[in-house]
Every structure is written in structure tokens, then in C-alpha cells.
Amino acid sequence: MSDEANDTSHSKHASGADDGRRGFLKVGVGVLGAGLAGVVVAPALRALLWPLAEGVTITSGGEDFVVVGKRDQFGETPIKVDIYADRVDAWNRTKNVKIGSAWVVVIEGKLHAFSSVCPHLGCAVDYDGATGKFKCPCHDSAFGLDGSHEEGPSPRGLDQLEFEQPKEGKLVAIRYERFKQGVEDKVKV
Numbered sequence: 001m002s003d004e005a006n007d008t009s010h011s012k013h014a015s016g017a018d019d020g021r022r023g024f025l026k027v028g029v030g031v032l033g034a035g036l037a038g039v040v041v042a043p044a045l046r047a048l049l050w051p052l053a054e055g056v057t058i059t060s061g062g063e064d065f066v067v068v069g070k071r072d073q074f075g076e077t078p079i080k081v082d083i084y085a086d087r088v089d090a091w092n093r094t095k096n097v098k099i100g101s102a103w104v105v106v107i108e109g110k111l112h113a114f115s116s117v118c119p120h121l122g123c124a125v126d127y128d129g130a131t132g133k134f135k136c137p138c139h140d141s142a143f144g145l146d147g148s149h150e151e152g153p154s155p156r157g158l159d160q161l162e163f164e165q166p167k168e169g170k171l172v173a174i175r176y177e178r179f180k181q182g183v184e185d186k187v188k189v
């Protein structure tokens with residue numbers, strides 16, 4: 001191959017490599033730009049949509065009783081169940097969204113269902129098998145098996161949720177609701 005041909009071939013390669021680098025830089029700058037735009041736009045968008053997000057309504061489940069299991073699967077050790085419902089906002093209906101959780105326990109043969117939301121500031125309450133109490137990891141509030149407030153800053157006991165008292169072998173259905181945090185009285189929100 002002649003020197004001229006070699007030069008042409010090299011310059012083609014060089015030009016190809018340059019094109020590749022330029023393409024890569026374009027993509028990189030594009031991605032970076034999109035990322036920065038997201039950083040700037042996301043909070044603004046959230047602020048814009050905030051009232052709508054706040055105004056989300058639950059069209060089923062929030063008002064209705066939601067089946068969470070069979071009566072016989074619940075006993076003296078609390079079981080946490082997740083509650084799902086359809087969620088509707090100004091534009092969308094999303095099927096089967098988790099709207100919350102409840103602790104279900106049987107005390108002296110009677111079923112109880114408590115919201116897992118701590119009445120203090122809303123953290124998720126856990127069950128501590130070692131002490132037989134419900135405990136909130138955020139500020140150490142503790143509640144008896146019957147939901148009564150025992151320790152910590154929570155202003156009231158766990159919030160009882162309404163349910164349909166089923167017969168043995170039948171399904172348990174809970175109505176999931178939210179209540180005001182940080183106040184002594186159980187006030188629906």
C-alpha cells in the first residue's frame with residue numbers, strides 16, 4: 001500500500017474515532033443535562049403536584065372492608081397484614097396499591113386489628129416477640145398487646161381499625177383508615 005493510501009486510511013480511522021468521541025461526548029452531555037434538569041425540575045414539579053398528591057382519594061378499600069385473610073390464620077401472636085386498594089388521583093386510577101398495614105391479633109378469643117402507624121409521628125410500629133409488646137423504633141413508644149399505650153411519647157394507644165367480626169373459617173375484612181398523629185384523641189383524617 002502506498003504512503004498516500006496509508007495516510008488516507010489513518011485519517012479515516014482518526015476521523016471515525018473523532019466521530020465516536022464526539023458522539024460519546026454528545027450523549028454524555030445530554031445525559032448530564034437531563035440529570036441536571038431533573039434536579040432542578042423535580043422539586044418544582046413536586047411542589048406543583050403537591051396539592052393533588054395530598055388530595056389522592058382511595059375509591060375502594062379506604063371506604064370498604066378489605067379481606068386480609070382467614071379467621072383461623074390469626075392467633076395470639078400478632079400478624080401484620082398489608083392492605084391494598086385502588087388509588088385514584090386527578091389523572092390516574094392505579095389498581096391494587098398498598099395503602100397501609102395492620103396488626104391483627106386474637107386476645108381471649110376476640111379478634112383485634114390495629115393500624116401499624118404510630119400515633120406519635122407516624123412511624124411503623126413493630127411487634128417485639130421477646131416482650132410481647134408493640135414497639136415503635138423511632139422514639140421508643142411501647143404498646144400492650146391490646147394496643148394500650150405503655151411507654152414513650154405517643155399521646156394515645158394504637159388505633160383500632162374496624163373489621164367485620166367473622167365466624168371461624170370465614171374471611172377477615174378490615175376497613176383501613178388514617179388518624180391524626182400527635183393528639184390524644186383518635187381523630188379520623
Ligand code: FES
Pocket residue numbers: 118119120121122123136137138139140141152153154
Ligand atoms: S413516631 Fe412512634 S414514638 Fe415517635
